[in-house]
Each structure stands twice: as C-alpha cells, then as structure tokens.
Amino acid sequence: QGPPPVTRYNLNKVTVTADPVKNKEHILILTPMARFYQEYWDNLLRLSYPHELITLGFILPKTKEGNQATSLLQQQIQKTQNHGPEKDRFKSIIILRQDFDPAVASQDEKERHKMGNQKARREVMAKARNSLLFTTLGPSTSWVLWLDADIVESPPTLIQDLASHDKAIIVANCFQKYYDPDTKKMAERPYDFNSWQDSENALKMAEQMGPDDILLEGYAELATYRTLLAYMNTVGGDKNLVQPLDGVGATALLVKADVHRDGAMFPAFSFYHLIESEGFAKMAKRLGWQPYGLPNYKVYHYNE
Ligand code: GDP
Numbered sequence: 411q412g413p414p415p416v417t418r419y420n421l422n423k424v425t426v427t428a429d430p431v432k433n434k435e436h437i438l439i440l441t442p443m444a445r446f447y448q449e450y451w452d453n454l455l456r457l458s459y460p461h462e463l464i465t466l467g468f469i470l471p472k473t474k475e476g477n478q479a480t481s482l483l484q485q486q487i488q489k490t491q492n493h494g495p496e497k498d499r500f501k502s503i504i505i506l507r508q509d510f511d512p513a514v515a516s517q518d519e520k521e522r523h524k525m526g527n528q529k530a531r532r533e534v535m536a537k538a539r540n541s542l543l544f545t546t547l548g549p550s551t552s553w554v555l556w557l558d559a560d561i562v563e564s565p566p567t568l569i570q571d572l573a574s575h576d577k578a579i580i581v582a583n584c585f586q587k588y589y590d591p592d593t594k595k596m597a598e599r600p601y602d603f604n605s606w607q608d609s610e611n612a613l614k615m616a617e618q619m620g621p622d623d624i625l626l627e628g629y630a631e632l633a634t635y636r637t638l639l640a641y642m643n644t645v646g647g648d649k650n651l652v653q654p655l656d657g658v659g660a661t662a663l664l665v666k667a668d669v670h671r672d673g674a675m676f677p678a679f680s681f682y683h684l685i686e687s688e689g690f691a692k693m694a695k696r697l698g699w700q701p702y703g704l705p706n707y708k709v710y711h712y713n714e
Pocket residue numbers: 441442443444445469470471508511512513522523534535538557558559560
C-alpha cells in the first residue's frame with residue numbers, strides 16, 4: 411500500500427466557452443428549494459445539455475414544508491437516477507438540509523413580498539445560496555446555473571442559450587403567466603425586479619441610508635427610478651439582445667464558476683446597500699466582472 415493519493419487539478423485546463431457542449435464543460439445547477447414543483451423537475455429532465463455534464467445541488471429548509479419538498483424531490487431523483495433512461499441521468503446530485511430557519515413562516519406570495527419581511531428574507535436566501543455554493547463548487551466546474559425551484563417554464567436549450575453570449579454573468583427575464591379577468595385570456599407580466607441598471611436616484615437614496623440599510627426594488631415606498639430588465643422587454647424583440655446590468659435576480663442566472671472562485675457570493679448583509687443577488691452583482695462588478703441581462707429571453711415563475 412502506497413501513500414494516500416493526491417488529486418491534482420489544473421484550473422487553467424477547465425474551459426469556459428460559448429460552446430460548452432462541444433468542449434464538454436461541467437455545469438452545476440443550484441436551486442434553493444422551499445417547495446417542490448413537478449414542472450421545475452420536468453424542465454430539468456428536458457434540458458438538452460448532456461446530463462452527464464450536469465451536477466444538481468439543492469438546499470431545503472428543515473420545516474414541515476421543506477420536509478415535504480425533500481421527499482417529493484427524492485422520489486423524482488430515485489426515478490430518474492435509478493430507473494429512467496441512461497441519457498436522462500445526471501452526473502451527480504447533492505441535497506443539503508439548511509441548518510437555520512426560514513425568515514418567514516409562510517411561503518405564500520403575499521406574505522413573502524411584504525416589504526417589512528424583505529431584509530430578513532433576503533438575508534436567509536443569501537445564506538442558503540452561499541451554503542449551497544461553497545459546499546458544491548468543484549475543481550472541474552466551468553459554469554454555475556442558479557435556477558429557482560418555482561421556475562415552471564424554461565427552454566430545453568436554457569444552458570446553451572445563456573452560455574452562447576460568453577458573458578461572466580447573464581440573467582434571463584423572469585415573467586409570470588396569469589389569467590386576466592378583463593380579457594378572459596391568459597396574459598403575462600414581469601415578475602422579478604431584481605435585475606436592473608442603476609439610477610442617480612437610487613445612488614442618492616443609498617448615500618442617505620444607515621450602514622445596515624438596504625435598497626429594495628419594486629416597492630412604491632422606495633421609488634428608485636432604476637431601469638428594470640423586466641421593462642426592457644419588447645413584443646417580438648430580439649431574443650439575443652443583451653443589456654449591461656448593475657443588479658441581478660437569481661431566478662435563472664448563469665455565472666462563470668471563476669466569478670464565484672474569485673470570491674463573489676451573495677452578501678447576507680448590506681453591501682453598498684444591496685443584499686443577496688443584487689449584492690452579488692455589485693461584488694462581481696467590484697471584482698471586474700460585468701453582469702448582463704437578456705430582456706427578450708424569458709422564463710416563467712409559478713403563479714399561486
Ligand atoms: P420570490 O420569488 O422572490 O418570492 O422568492 P422565493 O421565495 O421564490 O425564493 C427564491 C427561491 O428560494 C425559490 O426557489 C424558493 O423555493 C427558495 N426558498 C425560499 N425560501 C427559502 C428558504 O428559507 N430556504 C431555502 N433553502 N430555500 C428557500
């Protein structure tokens with residue numbers, strides 16, 4: 411018996427390119443999950459990116475709802491990894507149970523989005539994302555795709571489409587479908603307001619804040635006059651249009667793993683008066699990585 415083996419990885423041999431399929435680049439899909447939605451899982455299975463290059467990572471709270479979601483998730487994993495067709499099986503799957511409580515007891519949309527709940531909620535989300543990231547990022551990971559558990563519609567080519575722009579950080583535009591009682595038809599509206607370009611107004615507001623205070627987007631009480639990715643969308647607009655951003659949401663966000671390796675994470679505290687994914691964008695920018703968004707490339711959020 412020889413000495414214990416040493417595994418060496420040359421990070422400069424891990425490529426990150428606009429054609430990740432051809433270059434067999436490994437991707438880590440990370441999802442904080444409070445609830446399990448079958449549509450989310452079905453979309454993962456439909457991803458046309460080679461599944462043997464995909465590692466899935468989940469973090470779930472240890473609440474009653476979190477336990478329920480964990481067992482539904484595990485059932486689907488069993489089915490796919492042990493019984494499903496070989497080509498559907500993912501390289502590996504990691505499930506973490508969170509060692510801290512969620513910020514709000516109720517996961518209802520109305521309760522989640524109350525302004526008074528935002529700071530505590532985004533702090534917890536930031537910690538959950540960081541735990542997940544720091545326990546799963548491996549030496550051969552080229553890309554990290556942040557994909558929320560309640561994204562119920564996304565294209566099978568999501569990874570290739572986002573990667574084709576060869577940006578360090580790129581986010582899809584997250585909308586929501588709903589029934590419009592006036593027209594009696596299904597319609598859609600913007601959902602995620604965390605992707606934006608900064609404004610003089612927001613910067614001035616931040617200047618006047620206390621050190622622990624944070625700016626929130628999408629609340630009338632805090633009119634920032636930022637330019638939101640949500641409203642850069644145009645009907646029939648070019649799906650490949652890219653816009654530089656200062657803040658990003660993490661509902662469907664592709665990040666070159668090197669951005670995270672450089673130290674960009676999700677601040678669970680006021681960082682330039684920003685928190686979580688918006689704070690991440692700021693930290694990445696300070697490290698020299700420019701975030702981008704795709705106004706006309708949409709994914710859809712569940713509607714309660
Ligand atoms: P919203 O869409 O902006 O209201 O944010 P969500 O509440 O949907 O949270 C974003 C993502 O994190 C979703 O995938 C949720 O399922 C998940 N999530 C929400 N709260 C928690 C939590 O306390 N712990 C964990 N691990 N995940 C959570």
